[in-house]
Structure formats: C-alpha cells, structure tokens
Amino acid sequence: xxxxxxxxxxxxxxxxxxxxxxxxxxxxxxxxxxxxxxxxxxxxxxxxxxxxxxxxxxxxxxxxxxxxxxxxxxxxxxxxxxxxxxxxxxxxxxxxxxxxxxxxxxxxxxxxxxxxxxxxxxxxxxxxxxxxxxxxxxxxxxxxxxxxxxxxxxxxxxxxxxxxxxxxxxxxxxxxxxxxxxxxxxxxxxxxxxxxxxxxxxxxxxxxxxxxxxxxxxxxxxxxxxxxxxxxxxxxxxxxxxxxxxxxxxxxxxxxxxxxxxxxxxxxxxxxxxxxxxxxxxxxxxxxxxxxxxxxxxxxxxxxxxxxxxxxxxxxxxxxxxxxxxxxxxxxxxxxxxxxxxxxxxxxxxxxxxxxxxxxxxxxxxxxxxxxxxxxxxxxxxxxxxxxxxxxxxxxxxxxxxxxxxxxxxxxxxxxxxxxxxxxxxxxxxxxxxxxxxxxxxxxxxxxxxxxxxxxxxxxxxxxxxxxxxxxxxxxxxxxxxxxxxxxxxxxxxxxxxxxxxxxxxxxxxxxxxxxxxxxxxxxxxxxxxxxxxxxxxxxxxxxxxxxxxxxxxxxxxxxxxxxxxxxxxxxxxxxxxxxxxxxxxxxxxxxxxxxxxxxxxxxxxxxxxxxxxxxxxxxxxxxxxxxxxxxxxxxxxxxxxxxxxxxxxxxxxxxxxxxxxxxxxxxxxxxxxxxxxxxxxxxxxxxxxxxxxxxxxxxxxxxxxxxxxxxxxxxxx
Ligand code: ADP
Ligand code: MG
Numbered sequence: 038x039x040x041x042x043x044x045x046x047x048x049x050x051x052x053x054x055x056x057x058x059x060x061x062x063x064x065x066x067x068x069x070x071x072x073x074x075x076x077x078x079x080x081x082x083x084x085x086x087x088x089x090x091x092x093x094x095x096x097x098x099x100x101x102x103x104x105x106x107x108x109x110x111x112x113x114x115x116x117x118x119x120x121x122x123x124x125x126x127x128x129x130x131x132x133x134x135x136x137x138x139x140x141x142x143x144x145x146x147x148x149x150x151x152x153x154x155x156x157x158x159x160x161x162x163x164x165x166x167x168x169x170x171x172x173x174x175x176x177x178x179x180x181x182x183x184x185x186x187x188x189x190x191x192x193x194x195x196x197x198x199x200x201x202x203x204x205x206x207x208x209x210x211x212x213x214x215x216x217x218x219x220x221x222x223x224x225x226x227x228x229x230x231x232x233x234x235x236x237x238x239x240x241x242x243x244x245x246x247x248x249x250x251x252x253x254x255x256x257x258x259x260x261x262x263x264x265x266x267x268x269x270x271x272x273x274x275x276x277x278x279x280x281x282x283x284x285x286x287x288x289x290x291x292x293x294x295x296x297x298x299x300x301x302x303x304x305x306x307x308x309x310x311x312x313x314x315x316x317x318x319x320x321x322x323x324x325x326x327x328x329x330x331x332x333x334x335x336x337x338x339x340x341x342x343x344x345x346x347x348x349x350x351x352x353x354x355x356x357x358x359x360x361x362x363x364x365x366x367x368x369x370x371x372x373x374x375x376x377x378x379x380x381x382x383x384x385x386x387x388x389x390x391x392x393x394x395x396x397x398x399x400x401x402x403x404x405x406x407x408x409x410x411x412x413x414x415x416x417x418x419x420x421x422x423x424x425x426x427x428x429x430x431x432x433x434x435x436x437x438x439x440x441x442x443x444x445x446x447x448x449x450x451x452x453x454x455x456x457x458x459x460x461x462x463x464x465x466x467x468x469x470x471x472x473x474x475x476x477x478x479x480x481x482x483x484x485x486x487x488x489x490x491x492x493x494x495x496x497x498x499x500x501x502x503x504x505x506x507x508x509x510x511x512x513x514x515x516x517x518x519x520x521x522x523x524x525x526x527x528x529x530x531x532x533x534x535x536x537x538x539x540x541x542x543x544x545x546x547x548x549x550x551x552x553x554x555x556x557x558x559x560x561x562x563x564x565x566x567x568x569x570x571x572x573x574x575x576x577x578x579x580x581x582x583x584x585x586x587x588x589x590x591x592x593x594x595x596x597x598x599x600x601x602x603x604x605x606x607x608x609x610x611x612x613x614x615x616x617x618x619x620x621x622x623x624x625x626x627x628x629x630x631x632x633x634x635x636x637x638x639x640x641x642x643x644x645x646x647x648x649x650x651x652x653x654x655x656x657x658x659x660x661x662x663x664x665x666x667x668x669x670x671x672x673x674x675x676x677x678x679x680x681x682x683x684x685x686x687x688x689x690x691x692x693x694x695x696x697x698x699x700x701x702x703x704x705x706x707x708x709x710x711x712x713x714x715x716x717x718x719x720x721x722x723x724x725x726x727x728x729x730x731x732x733x734x735x736x737x738x739x740x741x742x743x744x745x746x747x748x749x750x751x752x753x754x755x
Contacts, residue, residue: 041068041217048210058199059207067211071218071239073204074258074708075191078251081152082188087127092157098164099150099172100124107140122149130163139169148172152190168202189245208243215239221740222261226724232257256717259710263488263718265748267725268735269454270489273325275733280469282323283442287315288349291378295345298377299338306499307335311342313495314473318343318443324471327449329485330497331680332477332632333504337367337607339497340445341374343473348380348423352442355419356426357460359451361386361578362585366607367447368426375424383422385415387430388578392418432459441470449474454749477629477680487718507635509643509675511619511668520644521563524613528567528594532612532639536597537630539618555617556597564595572598600626609637619645620667624687627671628680645671666690684712 044066046056064070081097090096100122108117118133118140131151133139143149153167193204220227220235227234233241238257241250292315296303303311310328317324330336344354356371358364368384372393375382384391419425419436429452441464446457457472464470485494512520524534536559538552556571570584570593587593589608600622614634619627627645635641647667670690677683688711710717728738735742 039067039211039214041066041071041214043067043211043214045070045207048207051207055199055203062195062199067214068218070204070208070211071215071243073193073208074242075193077192078189078245079152079192081190082247084150087122087124087129089126090129090155090162092155092162095152095154097150097152098122098124098129098167099148100129102143102145102147102149103128105140105143105145107137122151130158130161131165131167132163133166136166143169143171189247189251191243191245205243212240212243219740221738221744222264223728223738223741226264226728230260230720230724232260235261255709258708259714260717260721262707262710263714263721264725265745266488267718267721268728268741268745269749270492271725271729272733274492275729277323277325277469280323281321282318282471283350283352283466283468284321285315285318285347285350285352285442285471287319288346291349292342292346295342295375295378299374301501301503303338304335304497304499304501306330306497307339310495310497311339313493314339314343315346317493318347318471323469324473324493326471326473326493326495327485327489328473328475328495328497330475330477331500332629333636334477334497334500336447336475336477336497337370338374340447340473340475341371343443344371344424344445345375345378345380347442347471348378350442352440352466353419353422353438354424354443354445355431355438355441355460356424356445356447357431357452358426358428358447361388361428362581362606363447364426364428365389365582365585366589370607371424371426380424381422383418383425383427385418385425385427385430385436386578387428389582390415390418392422429456432456432463436463438463438465440464440466442466443471443473445473445475447475449476450478458749477632484712484715484718487715487722503638504635505638505640506678507614507631507641507643509631509645511645511647511671511675514646517646520615523642524595524615525564525567527613527642531610533588533591533593533608533610534595534613534615535611535630535633536595537614537616538597538599539621552597552599559595559597567594568592569595569597572596574599600630606633607636608633610639611636612639612641613644614642615644615646617646619671620647624670624673624683625680627674628678628683631674643674645674647671681712688713 045051045059045064046053048067048070051059059065059070062073064073079095083097084099085094085096087098087100090098101124102120103123104119104121106119108119109115110117116135116137118136120131120133120143122129122131148171150170150172151164151167153164156163156165190201191205192201195201195204215236218236218239222232222235226232232238233253233256235257238254241254242258245251245254310330314324314326314328317326328336328339340356344356347354356367358367364384364386368382368391372382382393415430415433416435416437419431419438421439425431425438444457444460446452446460449457457474461470461472482494482496486492527534536555538555552571552573556569560569570588572581572584576584584593584596585606588596591610611634614631616622616627616630622630631643634643670687673683673686673690677686728735728741731737735745
C-alpha cells in the first residue's frame with residue numbers, strides 16, 4: 038500500500054542509483070515527490086503537422102516510424118540514432134545522440150509522439166534528441182495516451198542524469214496518494230481567499246489540463262507560503278511585545294571615535310540606519326529589525342556600530358553568517374575595524390575556533406592572523422569574547438552565551454526560522470536579545486512590510502560615493518580572447534579576477550562549464566603565468582579557506598568558483614567578474630555576483646558569457662528567437678544596476694507561467710510565491726491576522742499549527 042511516507046525505493050522502477058539521485062534533490066518519500074513542483078511547462082497542447090513545422094520552434098509531432106537505424110559517427114566517436122517519421126503530410130528526420138537503446142525500444146511501424154526543438158540542417162528540418170514516447174493505443178475520444186510529449190508538460194529542476202521524463206513517470210505513480218495529504222488550511226481561510234484544496238492543487242500543478250488549472254493550483258500553493266510567513270511574523274511580533282530586552286545605552290563619544298577611525302565617510306543612508314538601530318535598542322523592548330541594502334551598500338559597518346555599543350554596555354553581540362568563508366572574512370573585518378577598542382572578537386565555525394587576544398593593527402591588508410590567535414573551544418569563546426562571529430555552528434547544543442544583548446544575522450534568508458530562534462534562545466541572560474537581520478534582497482519598503490508583517494525596517498538606499506558603475510558586457514564567443522587579454526592587463530595593473538561557472542560536474546549535454554574544467558583550461562593554457570585558485574562546494578573547508586585568504590592577500594590573482602562566492606564575499610581589489618554560462622543564472626543572482634566587484638575606487642567590469650553558440654544566434658527568423666530572448670535578458674544587466682528592477686525584468690522575460698518562486702535566492706522559503714504576488718500577500722496577511730485574533734495559540738487548528746512548526750524547522754541553507 039502506498040502511503041505518503043513510502044520510501045521512493047519501493048516505487049516501481051526506482052533502483053538504488055535513481056534513489057540516490059532523487060535523494061540529492063531532497064526526495065526520499067512519496068510525499069517529497071508530490072511536493073516537488075515543476076518550475077515551468079512546455080506547451081504541447083497542439084500537435085503540429087510536419088509540413089507546418091518551423092525551424093527554431095518547439096513542437097509536438099505525432100507520426101509513424103518509417104526508418105530507424107544506429108550509426109557511428111567516426112569523427113566525433115558518437116553513436117547516432119536516426120529515424121524518419123511520417124504523419125501523412127511530410128517526413129521529418131530525427132536524430133538522437135549516444136542513446137543507441139532507442140533503436141531497441143522503438144521499431145519501424147510504431148506510432149510515436151515527439152516533442153522538442155525543430156532545427157534546420159542543410160536546408161531540411163530535423164529534430165535533435167527530442168523527448169519521445171510510444172503511443173500504445175488511441176482512445177475512443179481520439180486522444181493519444183502520451184504524457185511526456187503532449188498537453189502541458191511540466192519541467193522540474195533536476196540534477197544531471199535524471200530526466201524530466203523519469204520524474205514525471207514517478208510522480209504519475211504516486212499522484213493517487215494526494216488523497217492522503219492533509220489540507221491544513223482552515224475552511225474559512227480557503228473560502229475567504231477563494232482557494233482550491235491542497236490535494237487538487239498538487240494534482241493540477243503536476244498534471245494540468247489547461248493554463249487556468251495551473252493558475253489556480255499555483256495560487257493555492259503560493260498562498261500557503263505567504264500565509265505561513267505572515268502567521269509566523271505576526272506571532273513573533275505578539276511575543277516580542279510581551280517580552281523585555283536589555284536597554285542598550287548609546288555611547289556617543291565612542292561611536293564618533295569609531296566612525297572617525299573608518300577609512301571612509303559613512304553615507305547618509307548608513308548613518309540613518311545606524312541611528313534607527315541605536316534608538317531602537319535603547320528601549321527596553323526587544324528590537325526585531327530588518328536591515329536591507331543592495332550588495333556593496335555597506336551593511337556590515339552599520340552592524341558593527343550596533344555591536345560596539347552593545348559591548349560598551351558590557352554585553353555580548355553575536356554575528357551569524359551562512360558560510361565559513363564569510364565568517365572568516367567578517368571575523369577579520371570586525372577585528373580590524375575595532376582594533377582601536379578594547380573588544381575581544383571570537384570566531385566559531387565547524388572548523389575554526391579563534392579569538393583575538395591582542396589589539397589588531399589598523400591596516401587594509403589582510404594579516405597573517407595565525408600568530409595572533411589563541412586557540413580555544415567554542416564554549417570558551419562564547420563565554421569570553423565580546424563579539425562572536427560564526428556560522429550555524431553557533432547554534433549547537435553546547436553553546437551558551439554569557440550575556441547576549443544583540444544577535445545580528447547576515448544574509449538572513451539563508452537561515453531557517455528555527456535556526457534564528459535557537460540562536461536567540463542561547464542568551465545567558467533572562468532578557469530577550471535584540472535582533473538585527475540583514476539582507477541584500479532588494480525589495481521596496483511597502484513590499485517588505487506586506488511580506489513580513491509589521492517588522493521594523495531600515496533601508497540603505499544609497500551606495501558609497503566613490504563607487505564607479507560596473508561596466509557590464511555580454512561577450513560573444515569570438516571576443517573571448519580579447520576578454521582574456523583585458524583580464525591580463527587588469528592583473529598587470531594589480532587587480533584581481535573572479536571567474537564563475539554554473540556547475541561542478543561536466544555535463545556534456547548542456548555544455549556547462551565546470552569549475553574543474555575551466556580552471557584547468559585557464560591555468561594550463563590561457564594564463565599559465567598567473568597564480569590561480571579554485572573554489573567549489575566539494576573542497577574541504579580548510580582548503581577553501583586557504584584559497585580565499587590567499588586571494589584576499591593578493592597572492593592568488595584569479596579565482597575560479599561556483600556560486601559559493603555569491604554571498605557577502607568582499608575583496609575590494611577585485612575588478613573583473615567573469616561569468617560563464619550566464620544564461621543559466623537568474624538576473625538577480627547575476628547581479629549578486631556582479632556585486633562582488635566594484636567595491637572600491639577601481640573601475641570594475643562584469644563579463645557575461647553564454648552557452649549559446651553562434652550557429653543558434655545566426656539562424657534567422659523564429660530560429661533565433663530563443664537566443665535573442667536570452668541575449669536581451671542578459672542585456673538588462675548592462676542597463677540596470679538595481680536588484681529589484683532586475684528581478685522584475687527576469688520575471689517578465691521568463692513569464693509568470695515559467696518561473697515560479699524566487700529560485701535565485703532572496704526567498705528560498707518560496708517555491709511558488711513571487712515578489713510580485715502583492716494581492717495574494719495582502720490576502721494572506723488579512724487571513725493570518727484574523728486567525729490570530731481568534732486564537733493566538735492556534736490550538737483550534739491543530740493541522741495548521743503542526744504545519745507551521747514543520748515550516749519553521751525547515752532549513753534554508755544549501
Ligand atoms: P554589503 O552591504 O554588501 O554587506 P559590505 O558591508 O561588505 O557590503 O561593504 C562593501 C565594501 O564597502 C566594504 O569593503 C566596506 O569596507 C566598504 N564600505 C562600506 N561603507 C562604505 C562607505 N561609506 N564608503 C566607502 N566604502 C564603504
Ligand atoms: Mg554583506
């Protein structure tokens with residue numbers, strides 16, 4: 038009997054290998070499969086007669102196989118399966134690469150349904166590697182039995198070697214179990230917000246009949262996400278109003294000394310944000326404030342001002358960040374900035390436990406910190422240090438602060454609600470510590486308020502004055518060598534360079550550049566004379582750290598990395614951000630990458646390379662539309678330098694029917710809702726407020742209460 042908890046291994050056709058791949062996607066049970074939502078749909082609602090096919094279009098064709106054969110391509114050492122398909126109007130040539138088994142699955146005379154892109158090959162039309170499906174019977178209604186190649190066909194985010202087809206096949210098998218899913222929304226909420234049931238929404242998101250079904254399904258699923266955020270933030274707000282926090286006195290003279298000691302002048306926006314925070318923590322009520330500012334706007338120093346005041350009040354401050362690299366970097370920055378003060382800084386990550394026991398010299402260069410450190414265990418550091426910087430290692434059981442007055446959470450969206458809560462509960466004192474969350478997700482004030490209930494908000498909406506606009510270029514393949522020359526010159530002039538690649542694995546099919554592959558090429562062939570390093574998730578932390586600190590120290594000139602450098606990394610001397618496979622990233626994410634350069638007076642550059650080959654780009658008419666669209670999308674980065682604007686444009690380009698959720702960071706808790714679901718957000722807020730007014734314990738709706746708990750425990754780290 039299939040239940041929601043049935044292990045995927047017990048589902049037909051899931052072997053150990055497939056199970057392992059599914060686990061990588063976080064899919065372990067039938068329930069996980071049901072909740073693995075597609076991110077877009079291919080519209081194969083119409084079957085196109087072969088004679089009407091157009092090069093460049095994506096189409097569904099149904100016909101009979103007239104010829105089928107395997108060939109070897111001697112030059113490229115590839116196996117090619119060739120087929121001719123006839124539908125009575127015309128014949129179409131179809132080619133599959135390195136899938137010789139197709140010739141065993143299909144045979145001449147079979148009726149097949151094919152879906153894919155139509156290409157032009159020496160003047161005649163072909164389909165290369167289309168998704169195929171044998172049609173077994175034709176029902177009385179005249180419809181075919183196809184699920185992968187006809188109708189609205191969902192696409193899922195997948196890792197290499199898992200196909201949409203496999204995932205759809207598996208979901209099809211478990212879809213019956215939606216009947217077992219608990220619909221935790223109270224009926225009144227569903228009624229007021231005009232929502233369909235959860236089971237129906239899940240069924241229709243995977244197997245929609247038409248666009249309207251997708252819309253209604255999406256609305257329900259997006260509502261749930263927004264509703265949970267609302268419930269949670271309303272409940273937090275209620276709790277805070279009932280609790281007490283330490284009143285942090287403002288040390289004006291010391292703060293001024295600190296600000297004067299900075300190597301730059303604070304922007305007005307930074308001053309204002311710092312002021313708002315200092316005023317807020319002076320009250321005996323716990324602060325819960327979001328500090329929002331685009332990448333590079335200088336949030337860190339604002340947090341340091343707040344932390345300094347907390348320490349001057351004799352209390353501790355903690356600064357939690359999502360990655361080891363960032364923790365290390367913040368530790369060094371904060372220690373350096375506070376060098377003139379008698380403040381002990383500590384670092385607690387999984388692999389690093391350090392504490393400064395001496396004043397740091399004021400300098401802009403990274404120190405060889407190892408000689409000035411006292412090795413301690415985590416418990417010792419959180420007991421003795423005044424400012425503790427660290428990763429989620431800080432929320433382990435044995436950690437207990439002496440007297441926590443303020444918790445700062447950097448890149449807050451990377452942490453789950455439960456993680457934030459746990460950190461706050463580690464305060465040694467009876468009072469609730471103040472909370473400052475920081476994010477670069479650039480959403481307008483009104484939207485942030487609608488989204489997070491009535492939290493306090495400070496916005497840094499101004500960049501430091503010395504910044505020059507980053508020159509952004511989409512670089513065609515022909516100009517790659519010129520770009521390399523340019524990079525060489527920049528390095529000669531003393532600058533440093535980031536190269537970002539989309540994935541670690543070599544995936545021939547997608548032509549995705551991997552870090553390993555790219556590193557080898559650049560290191561051996563392009564820049565043999567230049568010191569390089571690589572950075573990706575599979576390296577040990579110690580290795581990552583060594584590379585990052587060498588890059589910071591200027592020993593390494595070029596760093597080839599995956600998206601690990603996306604958050605927070607601050608290397609002011611870097612002036613070139615080169616991104617391979619740029620079309621594979623969202624615009625907001627590309628904007629985050631770009632934010633890694635242009636962090637000082639040096640003119641900086643962002644070069645975007647795409648996987649589009651020139652053949653694709655050169656095709657005429659409809660054929661080039663996909664390439665054109667991608668190029669136009671990337672060109673938005675050339676023009677716009679504002680994250681929110683870019684997120685909006687991205688959504689427009691890919692269409693709300695195509696991109697659900699903010700896959701490109703910012704709001705990992707949302708798979709379905711987008712920043713632009715303003716009305717839905719308002720509805721969710723209204724309904725949340727109503728429920729809490731009736732019963733703030735939520736005990737009247739036990740299913741909902743359980744769901745909220747589950748949601749809060751959800752970890753948003755990668
Ligand atoms: P983010 O808001 O992205 O976290 P950071 O706090 O890392 O930005 O600051 C980015 C860089 O700008 C750092 O090198 C920091 O020292 C520098 N910086 C911060 N404020 C100013 C300022 N007012 N003028 C010039 N540089 C500044
Ligand atoms: Mg930052």
